[in-house]
Amino acid sequence: MDNSLIHSILVPLDGSSLAEAVLPAAARLARKSGGTVKLFHVIERDAPERVHGQTHLTRSDEAEKYLASVSSSEKFQGVPVTTHVHETGVRDVSQSISDHSEELSADLIVMCTHGSSGLRNLFVGSIAQQVISLSSTPVMLVNPSMRKSGRIFNFENFLIPLDGDPDHEHALRFASGLASVCKAKIRLLVAVPRFGTMSGELTVVNRYLPGTTSRLMDMLVPEAKEYLTGVRSKLGNSGLNVSAGISRSNPSTAIMKTAKSAKSDLIVLATHGKSGAKPFWEGSVTPQVIRAAKVPVLMVPVRE
Numbered sequence: 001m002d003n004s005l006i007h008s009i010l011v012p013l014d015g016s017s018l019a020e021a022v023l024p025a026a027a028r029l030a031r032k033s034g035g036t037v038k039l040f041h042v043i044e045r046d047a048p049e050r051v052h053g054q055t056h057l058t059r060s061d062e063a064e065k066y067l068a069s070v071s072s073s074e075k076f077q078g079v080p081v082t083t084h085v086h087e088t089g090v091r092d093v094s095q096s097i098s099d100h101s102e103e104l105s106a107d108l109i110v111m112c113t114h115g116s117s118g119l120r121n122l123f124v125g126s127i128a129q130q131v132i133s134l135s136s137t138p139v140m141l142v143n144p145s146m147r148k149s150g151r152i153f154n155f156e157n158f159l160i161p162l163d164g165d166p167d168h169e170h171a172l173r174f175a176s177g178l179a180s181v182c183k184a185k186i187r188l189l190v191a192v193p194r195f196g197t198m199s200g201e202l203t204v205v206n207r208y209l210p211g212t213t214s215r216l217m218d219m220l221v222p223e224a225k226e227y228l229t230g231v232r233s234k235l236g237n238s239g240l241n242v243s244a245g246i247s248r249s250n251p252s253t254a255i256m257k258t259a260k261s262a263k264s265d266l267i268v269l270a271t272h273g274k275s276g277a278k279p280f281w282e283g284s285v286t287p288q289v290i291r292a293a294k295v296p297v298l299m300v301p302v303r304e
């Protein structure tokens with residue numbers, strides 16, 4: 001795998017300092033991959049005057065001036081940067097971002113996780129959520145709180161949770177390619193909950209058939225170990241530094257605990273995008289992880 005995995009990183013900006021929280025991460029990835037950062041702003045039709053407490057960019061000339069200023073900032077020193085303003089006003093910003101990711105041949109979209117409802121509810125109904133549902137391009141989400149913490153984005157330790165679903169192998173392929181470019185270590189994880197640690201729909205079965213559920217989960221452990229051994233061996237043969245483990249906690253808890261203990265600086269998750277947008281965001285593992293994550297989360301779409 002060479003440094004051509006990521007030619008182009010699309011960064012949508014709305015003019016707010018919150019959205020700019022993604023810039024250090026985008027710049028770091030561009031340096032590691034040799035790619036170009038494309039700063040993008042879409043003019044929103046009938047847009048509010050202010051966004052996240054700051055003046056909203058509603059004119060193309062002011063948007064172009066703003067993007068030019070961002071592109072010349074010190075954080076992009078040595079990084080190729082281009083800018084693009086979609087001048088025709090649109091009502092659906094998320095659709096425009098998705099469309100432009102294809103039009104501008106983006107290999108990755110990097111977005112802040114703030115939404116229209118502000119920090120009280122970062123994800124449900126947010127533009128980032130909608131872009132993930134619409135786009136066939138992987139999306140990296142960066143929580144704006146990372147900017148305040150002064151986090152340095154090294155991208156040296158990737159956590160890749162797996163569940164044995166063959167469809168999710170696409171996310172594994174993209175993540176392993178990115179790990180090769182970044183010279184990052186990979187930690188594979190499979191969560192097999194114990195009795196009493198299950199969440200979601202499994203809690204119903206757990207409640208009424210506790211003995212059966214417990215035995216079933218225990219039986220899955222050897223199968224999970226065999227699966228991880230195969231995946232680890234395959235990735236290791238390609239020259240990657242790979243470790244693997246099984247957690248007996250519920251998936252979201254397992255992911256967050258492992259990310260902390262392994263000092264992961266990127267979590268990679270697969271999503272079925274539009275075909276699974278509703279269950280993907282309602283009561284699933286993914287929004288729990290994104291809300292709790294102290295590191296960027298890379299969403300790789302699985303397309304039928």
